[in-house]
Amino acid sequence: MTLAGRPRAWFRRLPVVVRLVLAVAVTMSLVLTGAAGLVYWRVQTALDQQLNDDLTTYRHSLDQAVRTGAGLPPGPSGSLRxxxxxxxxxxxxxxxxxxxxxLTPAELGVVMRGTTVHRDVGSLLPIAPDALRLQAGSVTADGRTRIVVTAVRRGHRDEALRELLAQLGIASGLTLIAASYVGYRTARAALRPVERYRVGAATLAGGAQNLRLDVPTDRDDEITRLGHTLNHMLDQLEAAAERERRFVADASHELRTPLTLMRAEVDVALHRPRSAEELTETLRSVDAEVQRLIDLSDALLDLEELGGTSHITRAPVRLADLVDTAVSPHRRTAERAGYGLHIDADDTTVDVDARWLVPAVGNLVDNALRHGSTSVRVTAAVRDGRVRIRVGDDGPGFPAEFLPRAFDRFARAEASRTSKGSGLGLAFVHAVATAHGGTAQARNTAYGAVVTLDLPCRAPGGAG
Structure with missing residues (x-):
């Protein structure tokens, strides 16, 4: 490190309050020095002007007296000649x-050449007992050259300047102390919330739960905005921790059943000899449970990714193509079951994240095919800058007690407990809608159950 860099490094290591006070003190010192120098210069100029005027007037009167041969006039108080x-x-x-x-011999020679000499005798500091200001010039009398030297004592002028210096020094010192104190108090007051935030963060690091910083609501300065940002960060951290806890709880809850079934199948197969057909059936049962575990893990990971993403990636896509892509994998299932699959989608472009929206609509179609009676209808339209996708069936509808928790994770109607599914399909649909800034709604109609996705979108062209 260079010599110039060492003071800067030392300064950066100081506490913020100390750095602020030092900055205020240095700045105020420069300002006060400049102001004191200006005041001193103005007073000194005024005193010197008065002194020089008296000296010049006295010398002119002496010059006149020497030229005419008259008696030398008295000068001002404290003057010499x-x-x-x-x-x-x-x-x-x-x-x-x-x-x-x-006059010194050198000054005498200068005056003889016609130049006026000005000189101070004695200094302001240290104090000189006989401080003078003199002025010398040549004059001709009776054809002969005479040197007229006038001087006045500077005692009163020097005393006034010394008194001014003392007063300026005292005033500047007191002002500097006051400014440093005010700067210290102001810096401490300004940084006190930061210290509170630091203590709060340390408490959070120590394991505290549901901690929020005490941020004033009647201010909008940098420190207050920092507090709001930290509280928002704490909200995000708590939400992430809650998602993690839910993920672990949900996974452990739902994984227990297929794992228990697999363990039971394997135990039975190991406890007595079994035929090849029985072992094959056992393996098929285990394979089904493994696939169920894979599907469940995929669904949980999708939900976690959606919940942990602050924004989705929108891209222009034809609404009709999006719906067709979501429905296509289920057409054969509908044909085998003899279901009618009706699609009515606007031919317009919307900005959505098809990566998530396609499987969400596919989940709704799959649910409708499993719980409907003869037909499933899918409609998609853009109105007022929002895309509304409805999937309805003609089945018995949702049980009334199930509707309030239809989009909860692992929520399943009692009638469908023994059917295929993990209870995560509607939760995934709700997560997709929320990630898009929209809503998902489940309701019963006179014809069956209907689930509606209502999402904001930007439609560059087409209907809407």
Missing amino acids: QVLDAHGRVLSSSDAVRREPL
Whole structure:
């Protein structure tokens, strides 16, 4: 890691609250430094302007007096003066600087060439006892060159600037402390819900059930939306766990019966000698139970896949072709049983997932053929952006007590308990409808039972 990267890595390892406070402190320091520098510069400029104006006015009056030979006028309070000849000898001077020339030999040469010299004597910090601001220029009197030097003491100006620096430093420090404190409190308040969410997640990881985060309902900020997202994730996790529990429970419940029958058949075959015909019949019975186990496992896996999929894959398909594909495998069964199989489907295009919808309709046709009397009717139409597929038979219909739980897993009418089927067909149909964002409805009519699939679809053309 480079030297420049080490501070960044160190900064990223700090807690979020500390990073936010440091960012606020650094930003406020820059802002306060800039503001204090601007205020100091404005005050210093004003004081210097006043000082320079007084100094210039005093020097002009001295220049006039030296040119005319009049007496030298008094200057402002704390002012000093010197009049020098061309060789730097003091001709006239204030008492405080009578023996000490205010100009250096180099500055004297500059003034003799006609340039005005400005210079500060002493510094603002550390404090100098005799801080001056001087101005020197040449003037001609009686044909001879004279150097007029004026100076004013900077004590009041420097004292005012030092006082200003102290006040700015105190004010900036207090402001920085206040801003850092407010930033710390604000960051803690803003991140407090995140900490609650973290504790809640830790509780969930510890085995808590039905946990939901306490998210305010009267706000819509980033933290609140995070809480809603986490709650939605918890809903999905709970739903997935519930599906897993149901899958295990359903599988264990339904697999027990065929496994028990297979074990009984094998035990009987092993406990006494059996003829070849009897062994063949036993194997056929075991094969039937194995096929039942395969069908049951396939149905459970299909239900699990549908329940665990957040969306299906829609694709354009001709509705008439979809219904024909679903019904075709059952035509021979209907012919052997002497059933009439009537189909009435719109010739239009819909956007659905045919991979799931075809077996769902096929399940309904298979149920109708098993429970009907003489005929099965399948209708499919698109109206108002929805496709409605109805499968009806002319049988006795659903038992009244069975209708409320017709789409539950392993729900079977008492009259059909001994018939073929696992009780997962209608549950699969309901899962397909729900995955499409639609509904499945079972009801009895005057002619028999009818199951209706009502699904939203997009019909690019055709009826609807």
